[in-house]
Amino acid sequence: MTQQSSMQKPLSDATSQASLWIKHPLAIYTANDQDARNGIVIQGGQIVELVAQGQQPTHPIDQVFDAQNLVLLPGLINTHHHFYQTLTRACPPALNKRLFPWLQTLYPIWAGLNEDMLRAATELAMVELLLSGCTTVSDHHYLFPSQLHNAIDIQVEVAQSLGMSATFTRGSMSLGVDDGGLPPQSVVQTEDEIMADSERLASRYHQAGGDIQIALAPCSPFSVTPELMKASAALAQQRDLLLHTHLAETEDENAFCLSSLGKRPLDYLESVGWLQSRTWLAHGIHFTSDEIQRLGHAQVGICHCPSSNMVLASGICAVNELKAAGANVGLGVDGSASNDHSNLMQEIRQALLIQRLKYPADEFTHLDALHLATKGSANVLQRHHQGEIAVGKQADIALFALDEPRFSGSHDPLAALVLCGASQAHSVMVKGQWKVRDKVWLGGDLSALMAKHSQAAQTLYAP
Numbered sequence: 001m002t003q004q005s006s007m008q009k010p011l012s013d014a015t016s017q018a019s020l021w022i023k024h025p026l027a028i029y030t031a032n033d034q035d036a037r038n039g040i041v042i043q044g045g046q047i048v049e050l051v052a053q054g055q056q057p058t059h060p061i062d063q064v065f066d067a068q069n070l071v072l073l074p075g076l077i078n079t080h081h082h083f084y085q086t087l088t089r090a091c092p093p094a095l096n097k098r099l100f101p102w103l104q105t106l107y108p109i110w111a112g113l114n115e116d117m118l119r120a121a122t123e124l125a126m127v128e129l130l131l132s133g134c135t136t137v138s139d140h141h142y143l144f145p146s147q148l149h150n151a152i153d154i155q156v157e158v159a160q161s162l163g164m165s166a167t168f169t170r171g172s173m174s175l176g177v178d179d180g181g182l183p184p185q186s187v188v189q190t191e192d193e194i195m196a197d198s199e200r201l202a203s204r205y206h207q208a209g210g211d212i213q214i215a216l217a218p219c220s221p222f223s224v225t226p227e228l229m230k231a232s233a234a235l236a237q238q239r240d241l242l243l244h245t246h247l248a249e250t251e252d253e254n255a256f257c258l259s260s261l262g263k264r265p266l267d268y269l270e271s272v273g274w275l276q277s278r279t280w281l282a283h284g285i286h287f288t289s290d291e292i293q294r295l296g297h298a299q300v301g302i303c304h305c306p307s308s309n310m311v312l313a314s315g316i317c318a319v320n321e322l323k324a325a326g327a328n329v330g331l332g333v334d335g336s337a338s339n340d341h342s343n344l345m346q347e348i349r350q351a352l353l354i355q356r357l358k359y360p361a362d363e364f365t366h367l368d369a370l371h372l373a374t375k376g377s378a379n380v381l382q383r384h385h386q387g388e389i390a391v392g393k394q395a396d397i398a399l400f401a402l403d404e405p406r407f408s409g410s411h412d413p414l415a416a417l418v419l420c421g422a423s424q425a426h427s428v429m430v431k432g433q434w435k436v437r438d439k440v441w442l443g444g445d446l447s448a449l450m451a452k453h454s455q456a457a458q459t460l461y462a463p
């Protein structure tokens with residue numbers, strides 16, 4: 001056995017069969033009721049043993065990582081984002097606007113997105129998430145202007161080079177301004193193009209239960225026709241894919257839907273075959289009690305996006321009622337034009353704070369907030385091999401040091417992460433491979449990436 005402190009060189013990787021004991025964490029959140037207070041053993045990219053308090057591993061141990069000053073969490077999972085929006089953070093013309101005018105302001109800017117810009121945005125957003133303790137991402141990309149037909153191919157390439165797990169959703173918009181929709185015609189595609197590309201991407205990249213997964217994701221049910229919604233559901237059934245869209249984000253959307261379709265959003269969703277367990281919805285705020293029961297009965301997933309909902313003054317997701325009804329609820333930072341950060345650890349704190357405006361303090365705890373971003377999100381993305389600390393789960397972990405002034409004097413380490421406001425992971429492992437050590441990304445030059453990304457943002461939008 002070799003002793004190795006957390007300050008030394010990176011340890012085991014996914015190809016190695018060497019066993020690694022992450023020993024004696026200061027605290028651990030497993031997202032279940034199992035005892036791993038003396039740490040976990042990792043081998044071959046998986047968690048192979050939980051070591052209970054006062055116990056020693058039964059597996060032969062090749063390497064030891066001393067975690068006595070670190071809090072261990074399952075790798076965080078982000079269930080909704082628009083990576084390209086990192087290029088329009090805090091963008092002057094869109095500041096302080098409601099959802100629809102905010103979108104109408106940004107669409108013409110986003111129409112200039114090209115391949116290099118999307119590559120830089122995807123890489124920057126994924127690294128930003130990784131540094132916050134996130135190991136699995138989902139991105140909802142629905143902009144395909146003529147210069148950017150291969151957006152999802154680019155995103156898959158980036159995820160593979162970073163070694164992170166990702167569910168990329170092939171988004172779509174087919175109703176432009178000419179047909180009564182919100183986006184300019186230059187960013188919408190024909191429905192034949194959308195379905196052909198969806199089939200191509202599913203065939204080429206989707207790995208059921210694997211690192212890279214593809215889902216189908218019209219931007220909203222009102223940015224495509226009912227025929228495209230139905231065709232997407234049929235393809236999802238045929239290829240065993242998930243379905244994703246935005247729904248019930250604002251009251252304006254309810255009014256829009258009632259006036260243009262004669263139905264509330266959920267009734268419309270049901271009418272096109274989407275009220276089912278393959279579907280997960282971003283936001284999911286403005287539902288009636290009856291609608292919440294229907295969502296739960298259908299086991300629909302909901303991605304709670306607290307910061308975005310606060311920035312756009314959209315409302316508060318009824319997380320507890322949705323969970324009680326049987327829906328899966330996870331967490332997402334949402335796109336960077338409405339957050340505007342991609343820090344999932346900070347988003348856990350935002351979830352706690354916004355839910356405390358809806359529920360009494362003892363009905364939504366710091367552990368409930370941590371659950372949303374771990375096992376809750378894994379359930380939403382149906383990545384059941386991830387999101388918790390248990391034997392047989394993928395070795396995705398995030399370790400946090402309580403070494404900043406904001407933590408000084410804190411007592412409960414797990415509560416301190418959420419309440420004092422952790423934002424930067426000390427070390428992050430994906431599938432047994434270290435990606436962050438001592439708060440440094442090991443996969444590349446962060447300054448160079450930020451310079452490239454900032455340049456792309458300047459090219460996309462100049463006042």
Ligand SMILES: [Zn+2]
Pocket residue numbers: 080081082140246282334335
């Ligand atoms: Zn969104």
